[in-house]
Amino acid sequence: MKIVTILKKVFKIISLTVLLILIPSGLFYSCISSYPSSRVNSQLLNSDTKPCNTLEIKTAKKGTLQVTPDISYADDKVAIHITGLQPFQIGSLKLSVIDSKDIRWESVACFQANEYGEINPENQAPIAGGSYEGKHTMGLFWSLKPEKLSSFHFDTDLNFTISFDTGDGDRLTRTILRKSYENIENHNITKKEIRNKMVANFYLHETNNQRPTVVLLAGSGGNFQHRKAGYLASKGYNVLDLKYFGAKNLPEQLENVPLEYLHTAINWLKNQSTVDASKITLMGRSKGAEYALLYASKYNDVNAVVSVVGSSVTWSSKRYIKSSWSYNGKGVPKARGSITEAIRFLKSMGGKAQVQLPYMLSAFEKTKRIEKSSIKIENIKCPILLISGEDDLQWPSTMMSNRIKVRAEKYKFKYEIKHYSYENAGHQFDDLPFIPQIDFSNISTWKSGGNFQGNALASIDSWNRVFIFLNKQLGNMELNKSKS
16 A cells, blocks of 8 residues: 555656646646737638628618717717618618727628618617627627737727618718727826836826725736726726736746735825725736735725636646745645646647636645635625626636635625626626627637627626726716616
């Protein structure tokens, strides 16, 4: 028996050594690129697509195309209404735009007029083909697809063109202006770049009033979140877009990142004349949500936490044997998947789409380690909002968010805690509402989960939930009640 035990230990050491050799680039919970390099036909527009071309089109009338308002912000609804058509007439609605990087995006849908000769996407679904399904006022906007694989660049104000083709050569066209939230000067917002022991962009309003503040914490990509920061700031908040690794004076890797660093940032905020020190919220996504929840379990100096596709446990770093976080100079307990699953995951590399989920799930088979690494939600002294994608293929964000709620109930958590999960949504769906979300379902580098429409609808509803939550906890929020 002793020999068997020794052999098992030797095998484990050898496996771990091999694993460490194979992970120089850090594969676990890897950064999801916003600009995947592989081409995916299902996500690209096809300019030749004519969803009405197979349908019989009877004698058509030109009609009238109304699009309101003429000028709106990126998250505002736009009403499209066509009148004066023949009853039950068929035609195509098309939306096109050139984004801030000169990439063309288009969407198209085929509609049939009602008995009054009207078409309105708010209460009518497309009848064939097209970019989206179902009744959605803004369906043409969030279902836009690019001519080449890319994120939607909305750094500047953009002109969107809506056209209606009656099928007999007549075309109605309207162009509207959609304003970008990255143009912060439109809202009298100043961005301060902080580059010392703290690395951040601080968005503040040019007034003497103290305002609530949201601290943004990115995921494992570690990038600044300019669009999201400008969006929240435009609603009346100060925003601290905080880097916590991968910059000068910060840890090079997402490894042993001190909780004390975030504590220093919170204390800095409280000393700013424009900040209401009693109204500071942490809003993190993925690893940033893990950081936020862990921090709030150790420090009692924030008044709300928003976790987007976050975690119920603290995970190992990319190097497997180290922790992502440290507290009082020591790495915090860490969860990690099985060596067997890790090796299987690494073997699957080589141009094929990668699903990291099995590796992450295997960690939960080690109940003692999971219990040690579970974030002590019961120690958090503020309300929590949890948002997750039910088809998250990077890690089980819905399962882990549910575990957070179960633990909160077990320990009789005294504060509000809500969880919203979204069917057909993956790990990447929290770009601004009505902006097309990147569809990772067929990407040949990393699979993030969800589908194009599911991620778009999750973005719209989840941002509304965030606004309602922040308005309740912080006040001073302009609600966006748009649903689709």
